[in-house]
Amino acid sequence: MxxxxxxxxxxxxxxxxxxxxxxxxxxxxxxxxxxxxxxxxxxxxxxxxxxxxxxxxKEWNIKEAWIKNSRGDKIIDFEVSNLHVISYSAPVHRKMTLEELRPHLHYHEVLPHAIPYRTSYYHENWGFCLTYKQYETLSSNEEYEVFIDSELSEGxxxxxxxxxxxxxxxxxxxxxxxxxxxxxxxxxxxxxxxxxxxxxxxxxxxxxxxxxxxxxxxxxxxxxxxxxxxxxxxxxxxxxxxxxxxxxxxxxxxxxxxxxxxxxxxxxxxxxxxxxxxxxxxxxxxxxxxxxxxxxxxxxxxxxxxxxxxxxxxxxxxxxxxxxxxxxxxxxxxxxxxxxxxxxxxxKNLVYQNLYPHCEVMLSKHDLYPKTGGALLPNTNISSLDIILWSLFYMDGNTTLYEISKQLRTDICVVYDQIKPLLDKQIIKICDE
Known part of the structure; x- marks a missing residue:
């Protein structure tokens, strides 16, 4: 790959x-x-x-969002991280005290440098997410200006x-x-x-x-x-x-x-x-x-x-x-x-049907019987002949190839490759699921 x-x-x-x-x-x-x-x-x-x-x-889109302190400095800015705004926040523009703002602020005390991710998809609300370190810098003596330029539309x-x-x-x-x-x-x-x-x-x-x-x-x-x-x-x-x-x-x-x-x-x-x-x-x-x-x-x-x-x-x-x-x-x-x-x-997990269910298939007639015996497939403990014989035994139109591979203790991809000649010679068929 x-x-x-x-x-x-x-x-x-x-x-x-x-x-x-x-x-x-x-x-x-x-x-x-x-x-x-x-x-x-x-x-x-x-x-x-x-x-x-x-x-x-409704479809939600947002252009801009921030919180400014009384000096007009942006202390929280959507442009810095889009996680700073609760997803689906309604538009807002107003000045607030910290006490009024606090219910709209979300932070993570255990991870003080992380901005948490929050959403409000099905309840109209607005809010900001900030690091706990940022939250600790806020003062109850400040007045803050909050602004979210978002839109909920029939999109x-x-x-x-x-x-x-x-x-x-x-x-x-x-x-x-x-x-x-x-x-x-x-x-x-x-x-x-x-x-x-x-x-x-x-x-x-x-x-x-x-x-x-x-x-x-x-x-x-x-x-x-x-x-x-x-x-x-x-x-x-x-x-x-x-x-x-x-x-x-x-x-x-x-x-x-x-x-x-x-x-x-x-x-x-x-x-x-x-x-x-x-x-x-x-x-x-x-x-x-x-x-x-x-x-x-x-x-x-x-x-x-x-x-x-x-x-x-x-x-x-x-x-x-x-x-x-x-x-x-x-x-x-x-x-x-x-x-x-x-x-x-x-x-490769298919279901096959043996089209010769009565007694064994004469594999040599179909040029599928090995000229010499005993050879094992690479990286396996099983021969190609054994895979063919056991697969024909299990292929009843209900048993999956993965179930057969488990019976054989062999990877399904190996079994899949070895039974291809049976399909080519119309000894088996793939069952419609």
């Missing part, structure tokens, strides 16, 4: 400072930049649209979509969220990783067994809106990946899908073990990212997530310290490799 470290570093730096939220021009700007990597289709869902129990809110919610057609119409879902500004692990790491996964899938499209539905959505409301507008397609999907918080400096882990016995969880563990990575297992729960929507009763998609410093689990989560010092392009490139190894296994 291509080493994308250099390209990832460029896009990290370009995308990091953009002001993103659940709607707005920052999201569109982000999606347009991603179009440089992949042919992303940008879709707009109108504000006010009812999507199940939710309503898409739309933007999502990015890429459909990659494989040999089968059966789809896997790959989803990431685009709504967090100026935080590298949550969620820019997932956005960039997803874009380069899509780039690699497009390069290999002619060999893909499955199709892929790849979406870039604002978290929660974006996933809900996408599901509501694509309900039939989404209900046909069984498995997917929600890609987020995968580029930090800490330990790898994965969040299991809602059915812990689903194959996708074991495949992730296989990838970790094959790469000799110690990992943390996070059981599925109803808190987290958009797997909450995709795994809801109406869809029941088994979605899993590979993480490197998972959300909630690292000190810098939802603060300005989740920056480009915390996330490196090299780490993201390695995570990309792991995801591509996983997707390669997922793609």
């Amino acid at each position: 291509t080493d994308y470290t250099h390209d990832i570093d460029i896009y990290l730096k370009r995308l990091f400072p953009i002001t993103r939220s659940i709607t707005g021009e920052g999201n569109r700007a982000t999606l347009r930049i991603l179009q440089e990597i992949i042919p992303l289709n940008i879709i707009e869902y109108p504000a006010g649209q009812h999507v199940y129990d939710w309503t898409i809110p 739309s919610l933007s999502v990015g979509e890429l459909l990659i057609q494989g040999k089968s119409t059966k789809e896997y879902l790959i989803s990431c969220y685009i709504c967090h500004p100026s935080m590298a692990n949550d969620s820019l790491s997932g956005v960039i990783t997803t874009a380069f996964i899509a780039k690699e899938l497009l390069k290999n499209q002619g060999n893909l067994e499955h199709s892929y539905r790849i979406v870039f959505v604002p978290e929660t409301i974006g996933a809900i809106s996408y599901c509501a507008n694509n309900e039939k397609a989404m209900k046909a999907i069984d498995n997917g990946l929600v890609i987020t918080t995968c580029g930090g400096l800490g330990q790898y882990g994965y969040k299991q899908s809602w059915n812990k016995n689903d194959f996708i969880n074991q495949m992730i563990e296989d990838v970790f073990n094959e790469n000799k990575i110690n990992f943390i297992t996070y059981p599925f729960d109803i808190h987290g990212s958009d797997e909450r929507q995709y795994s809801s009763q109406g869809f029941k998609i088994n979605c899993a997530t590979i993480t490197k410093d998972r959300y909630y689990e690292y000190d810098y989560y939802h603060t300005s310290l989740d920056n480009l010092d915390f996330v490196t392009a090299a780490n993201l490139n390695w995570t990309l490799h792991l995801y591509l190894q996983l997707i390669d296994k997922m793609d």
Whole structure:
């Protein structure tokens, strides 16, 4: 696979400072930049649209925001960090005492040099986020001027979509969220990783067994809106990946899908073990990212997530310290490799039917019996002949290739390659799912 470290570093730096939220021009700007990597289709869902129990809110955009002291000096400035303003803050311009201002200020005492990330999507409010060090400099004897030049309008919610057609119409879902500004692990790491996964899938499209539905959505409301507008397609999907918080400096882990016995969880563990990575297992729960929507009763998609410093689990989560010092392009490139190894296994997980179920196939008649016996495949303890014979034994139209590979204690990619001649000679067929 291509080493994308250099390209990832460029896009990290370009995308990091953009002001993103659940709607707005920052999201569109982000999606347009991603179009440089992949042919992303940008879709707009109108504000006010009812999507199940939710309503898409008005579009939010912001131009400027600051707090000035009595001397007219900007002591908090949106231009310095877009995290200084609560996302979806209503416009305001007034002078206030510290006592009046204090309910609108948010800081992090445990991380005194960090700006916290706060939102107010569904409750009209306004506010500023600042470091605790900055907060300590404020004086009750001062009068402060606060200004937020923002707008809530009848706009739309933007999502990015890429459909990659494989040999089968059966789809896997790959989803990431685009709504967090100026935080590298949550969620820019997932956005960039997803874009380069899509780039690699497009390069290999002619060999893909499955199709892929790849979406870039604002978290929660974006996933809900996408599901509501694509309900039939989404209900046909069984498995997917929600890609987020995968580029930090800490330990790898994965969040299991809602059915812990689903194959996708074991495949992730296989990838970790094959790469000799110690990992943390996070059981599925109803808190987290958009797997909450995709795994809801109406869809029941088994979605899993590979993480490197998972959300909630690292000190810098939802603060300005989740920056480009915390996330490196090299780490993201390695995570990309792991995801591509996983997707390669997922793609090959087909169900086959033995078309000669009565007694053994005469392999020599089909030029499939080895002229000499005993040879093992490289890096395995099994021969090609044994893989063929056992696979034919298990291929009943219900058992997946991954289940067969587990019976054989052999990687699914090896089994997939060895049974290709059976498919070519019409001894087996791929079952429609």
